[in-house]
Amino acid sequence: MGPIYTFDDFIDMIRRRAGVIILITLLGCIASVYWALATPHVYQSSEVIQIEQPKIANDLAPSTVEGSSARRLQLIEQQLMARGTLVDIIQRFDLYDDLTALRMSEKVDLLRRSVTITGVAAPREGYADDGTISVMTFTAEMDNPADAQAVAREFADRTRQMSAARRQSQTQETLEFFQRQEQNLIRDISELEAELADYRAENDLSLEGSLEFRRGEISSLNDAILELDREIIATRLARDRVNPDARAATIAREQAELDATLESLTTQRDLLQEQRETLTASLQTSPEVERELARFERRLTQLQDQLEVITARRNEAEVGFSLESDQRGEKLITLEQAELPDYPVSLSRKKRAAVGGMASLALALIVAFLLELRRPVIRSARQMTRETGLIPVVSIPDLSPREKRRTLGKVWQERLKAGKEGRAARMARKQKS
Structure with missing residues (x-):
């Protein structure tokens, strides 16, 4: 009820x-x-920075800094909100010195809650979202206007410095990595070429492509021997066909010339035959050598291909490092500087x-x-x-008796009545006297 x-x-x-x-x-x-x-009053100050795109198109001079600006700035924000950074800022600007009862961990938490970092995404190009941030706002709320301005500027300055240092460090590390890779490949190629030269010397393969050369030599020797055989046969037929009706001196002279020619051709054939046998014997013992040479050639080709790729990437890394060194890449500029707040929020x-x-x-x-x-x-x-x-x-x-309640009005009326009675008594005494 x-x-x-x-x-x-x-x-x-x-x-x-x-x-x-x-x-x-x-x-x-x-x-x-x-x-x-x-x-206490709370004063708010904000500083706005803009992410400026590279001055040179990425297609013409690609940067080696990978990842979207949102991801990079998020990493920087996490570093800014770390305990070590906040303690450094508190000690630098003597924040919360009037709050002597607070421990440093409580001051760090208080500063972390007093600073907000917000980003505005850049407009999309088509339907793809590349995660690009166009504007970042650093807002500080403090009980002192000067502290609010100083803290907002400090966070913005540290963000700019950390972004530039991070980009330059990343490009420098990328360049140094590819330079080391290039030097290692050049050293490996030199060592492999030295091993190949030693192996050729050990196996009497001083000429480049000696196996193919030997096969070609054998083929040439076969052709030469065949030609000599033809000439020998022709010389023998010519000797047998000497005119028997000629004079004896003429017959003897012609036979002697043909015998000398036949002997010379036979000697040449024997030399070529011996050389062919030597080359053939060396080829019969060279399958293992050929496989080893092929392995050397494959490894050398692989290293040279890798060197070409690494050299191209090293050139790109040099371009990216030059862009960051000359401050022609992505950078953060102040769009609106933090001002001293006039009124509390x-x-x-x-x-x-x-x-x-x-x-x-x-x-x-x-x-x-x-x-x-x-x-x-x-x-x-x-x-x-x-x-x-x-x-x-x-x-x-309700007629039951009860005590009269003295309200404030009744008390005031009683005081007024008592005052009037007192004044009347004083006036009467004065008249009598």
Whole structure:
């Protein structure tokens, strides 16, 4: 059974619980004033930086810094919010020196919650999102305007420095890596060529491509031997066909010439035959040598191909390093510098006190309503009819004796009456005298 249904019931409740409502409201107003005076003002300062795209198109001079700007800036933000960086900033600007009771870990957490870093994504090109950030805003909220400005600028400056240092360090490490790879490949090629030269010397393969050369020599020797055989046969036939009717001296001279020619051809054939046998014997023992040479050639070809690729990448790394060294790549520029705030962003003390007073009044009304719910009593004929459906014939007031309550109005009236009586008595004494 609830006691409050109409506006009249609400007014009756306020009249009955006026003491509780006034007490709670008064205490709440005092607490609100203390809260408003004890709470410091909060000043806000923001610095905006813009991510400027490279001055030279990426197709013409590609950068070796991989990843989107959003990912790189997120890594930088994590480094900025690390404990070591925050402690350095606190000690540099003497932040929270008035809060001597706070430990350093609490100061670090307080600064971390006082600084916000937000980024605005760049417009998309087509349907692909490349994760590019166009603008970053650093906002600091402190109880001192100078500290808010200094902290916002410090975070923005550190972001610019860390971004430039990170990009230059990445390009330098990339260039040094490819330079080391190129030097290692050149050294490996030199060592392999030296091993190949030693192997050729050990196996009497001083000429480049000696196996193919030997096969070609054998083929040439075969052709030469075949030609000599033809000449020998022709010489023998010519010797057999000497005219027997000629003079003996002529026959002897022709036979001697043919014999000398035949002997010379035979000697040449024997030499060529011996050389062919030597080459053939060397080829019969060279399959293992041929396989080893093929392995050398494959390895040398692989190293040379790798060297070409590494050299091309090293050239690209040099271009990227030059871009970052000359500050022609992506960089962060100040779009809006942090200014000294003129007004606090927090509520004024008057507004805080007013809000606290309104909250105190609301709390007092809630407490009064709860007290009414605690003792739901029918106090009027209207409530009797509404709650029970019975219409009372007569209403008898409470005639039981009770102590008179001295309200503030009665006390004030009694004081006024006593004052008047006192003045009248003094006036009477003066007249008698």
